[in-house]
Amino acid sequence: MGRREQSPGKCGYCGREMTKGGLARHLTACPQRAEAIGAAGKKPGKEQALYHLQVQDAWQGDFWLHMEMNGSATLADLDYYLRAIWLECCGHMSQFSVGGWSGAEIPKKTKAAQVFELGVELTHIYDFGTSSETLIRVIATRTGKPLASHPITLMARNNPPEAQCVECGQPASWLCLECLSELDEPGTLCDEHSESHPHEEYGEPVPLVNSPRVGMCGYTGPADPPY
Ligand SMILES: [Zn+2]
Ligand SMILES: [Zn+2]
Ligand SMILES: [Zn+2]
Ligand SMILES: [Zn+2]
8 A cells, every 4th residue: 555564663651763673672661661660669559560562463564553451451351452442343243263263262251461572473363254364472571560541551652654645645634445445556546636536336435544454344444542
């Protein structure tokens, strides 16, 4: 879709911009994050196991998230989060498994602490028709107090991929699914050319949001974190 291969993203604590792999290392060492961890440690509440998850779309690796998940949170919490930030279009079914598509399903009531340990990788599938497949890998663990009151803390995500309008080269914010699906063209359009675009067999152009599900099923975003 005329997108760059490696979308960088910003550290949610200090704002430094780097690649997904760079952030995997950086987040462990980030002084501002260490400060936040120190501050959280002084608050009341119980310590628990916390998991640093690197989440990425299985096919478009430039869509990724770094998050920290509480050990007491369930896979249902993670499913809810992934739907909100990336996936939800029509309330399709989803599942977690180990060992890919055909691997053993893990029930959503399972707590993070029961399934996660360093190096574990889960596959999340949303929609068994037009499937979105997400890989979730545990890249670090620690014991401490969570940094926020929610079960999951977003630490970084890829910057919105840049795309150019096929008509004029200006930044694109719309996608024509007919161009993409029928004509094998990028179909990326600016505001102006989206208005005058002639195709309507697949409906109006859809918004180009920061999600690997753009262009699939009835997905229209908004691709915002739920909290
Ligand atoms: Zn940082
Ligand atoms: Zn759908
Ligand atoms: Zn244009
Ligand atoms: Zn078109």
